[in-house]
Amino acid sequence: MKKTDVKIGGEYFAKVTNKKVTVRIDAENRSGGWDATNLSTGKKIRIRTAGRLSGPSGSTAETETPATETRARKRVSKKKDATAMPTGEKKLSCVNAALQILGESAEPMNAQEMITAMVEKGLWESPGGKTPHATLYSAILRDMKRGDESRFVKTERGRFTARA
Structure with a gap:
């Protein structure tokens, strides 16, 4: 005005x-x-x-x-499309997919290698983030703070294996 x-x-x-x-x-x-x-x-x-x-x-x-x-009027409900995922099939989280990849691998892997392997096998796909490897690395470090209850073991700098 x-x-x-x-x-x-x-x-x-x-x-x-x-x-x-x-x-x-x-x-x-x-x-x-x-x-x-x-x-x-x-x-x-x-x-x-x-x-x-x-x-x-x-x-x-x-x-x-x-x-x-x-x-409330500005909020728009975003309902999931029923055709997006077949019923009964549950999508793996990034950390759980990384555990599966590490369990199948004979050698330790870094976060970028895990992300690449997860995408190639179709276990997990990035929702559009620019640095999914950094997010995975951070999640693994948070999990490792649990000590002996952690699902990951750090073998050397930046490389991890799944706890047996």
């Missing part, structure tokens, strides 16, 4: 604390901007620039919706 479009006594949509609320412009502030009243809370606020105002409010019914309803 432009400064010239703002009228004293008018009701406008305004962005206040990252929420879109209806305000009534009460007076012009001597330091610039306007003194206003937030109609949903009744509190006095100061609108410093016309950029905070997005336009005149039409009806009051449309502005009095709670913020949670507005957020």
Whole structure:
């Protein structure tokens, strides 16, 4: 909005604390901007620039919706496609796929080798991350903090095997 479009006594949509609320412009502030009243809370606020105002409010019914309803309307439910995965077949996690690869391998492997082997065998596929090997490496290190209960053994720097 432009400064010239703002009228004293008018009701406008305004962005206040990252929420879109209806305000009534009460007076012009001597330091610039306007003194206003937030109609949903009744509190006095100061609108410093016309950029905070997005336009005149039409009806009051449309502005009095709670913020949670507005957020709920923005959410879109993403239902899984039934054809994406056959029934009964469960997708392996990255760590479980790595355990399976290490169990089949006779030698220790690093995270990049494990990721490559998992993708080649079709056990796991990256959901689009740029560094799946770093994520796997981090998950293995977190698992190793369990001590003797860990499913992995570090043989040398960056190389792991599955615990027997």
